[in-house]
Amino acid sequence: MEKISSLTLVFLLASLGGTFGQTAILTTSPLGPLRSGASTQFVCKGVSADFGDVLNLEKDGKSIYTYIGAVQPPFAATTRYVAVGKAETSPTNTLIITLDITGLKPEDAGNYMCIISDASAAHGKLVDAKSLEVGAQVVSLSLSTMKLVSSTTVPGVNQTTMAPAAPNTFDVNDNGVITCSAHGPVAPTIVVSIGGDILTGGEMAVTNSNSGVDGLKVYNHSAVYTVTRTFTVSDNGKELKCTSDVLGGLYTKQQSVTLQVGSEAPSTTTSGPSPYVPQIECNNDPKPDIGETNIELKCSVEVRKEMPVLSMGWSFNDTSDAAVTMVSGQCLTDDGMVKDCAKESDDYDIQTYTRDPVDVNANTTEYSYYLRFQKITKEHTGIYTIKVTNSAGTNWKSNVVTVSDKSVSSTAAICANVAVLLLAVFLTMFR
DSSP states (O other): OOOOOEEEEEEEEEEETTEEEEEEEEEEOOOOOEETTOOEEEEEEEEESSTTEEEEEEETTEEEEESSSOOOTTHHHHSOEEEEEEEEOSSSEEEEEEEEEOSOOGGGOEEEEEEEEETTSSSOEEEEEEEEOEEOOOSEEEEEEEEEEEEEEETTEEEEEEEOSBTTEEEETOEEEEEEEEEESSOEEEEEEETTEEOOSOEEEEEEEEEEETTEEEEEEEEEEEEEEEOOGGGTTOEEEEEEEETTTTEEEEEEEEOEEEEEOOTTOOOOOOTTSOEEEOOOOOOOBTTOEEEEEEEEEEEETTSOOOEEEEEESOOSSSOOOOSSOEEEOTTSOEEEOOOOOSSSSEEEEEEEEEESSSSEEEEEEEEEEEEOOGGGOEEEEEEEEETTEEEEEEEEEOOBOHHHHHHHHHHHHHHHHHHHHHHHHTO
């Protein structure tokens, strides 16, 4: 096997003048970042006064191999981790672990530690570590543009609707929103540019989730960058580009379109939203009592089959068209769809989950999104807004939750009943 990189961890344990001395020496060649599919090798050496010491190679706190033994779970199950141990007596007593990893995957990234310790624990242990970075291609990348076409004010709720008049086509002085979404197993960065000029001042929303076992965690990272732009005639014909890269350019993925910016639009005309943006229906008017459990908000979302949901999220008391503050993370499914995870919020005892989409007819698919309150508290009163995006645009709907205190209501009712009774007695006495 061709040696891509190596890590040599050397621990020197010596007895000098009756004192147990310890020295650690680390030598290494570059570890990366490495591409998926590459190979690497770790060499861990522990030099000691005798062979009574224990040498162990770990990853993220999980033991891979202990001299002399076998590769431990979960690493053994991959068959990509091969380790051997040996001992040398010249010039000093040395324990050596050599670990070869082939077909690198993102879950192989992490902190690798070489640990030598006295079996009796009388002299403690020495630890030295090195981080390994493994890159992977972004799974999906999408670029969309939307045009601000109308603004509606609902009592207590400000709602703005956006949709493209035509793909990447704007009139001069149109206000537009550019959205770039990237998803993959390694955290991506996003840069949006027009004609090579990078657009700054946007909003970045990042969510992360993981699955698998300790030591070999598989991660899903989602990043959505949204930036507003007032288009000018100078933008016409320029390339609008979204670039996402991993680990400083180890992997790069791009999407681009050519902007068409025409003459100035008459100020008196507006167009309606695209009929293909997500259609949201929420029949919720919850007025739960404090202490009630498993109270749910449900919203049904219909989209064209060829324009599936790209992203969704819930916000609390934020109904603007800015980036939605997520109360739950999102997961990336095998088919590249964004799906929310059942993940408890730090601020509210809330979970979100999604039912599998169903076909309404030959052209339409329906998604069902839920927001569940585990146990109602007074702080749950407010406006909960769901925001859903597909390739045709973005739409959102607000739900008002009003929490009542049953104990206060009951006390008020008792007081009212007592007052009525006293009034009846009073009238009887003076009749």
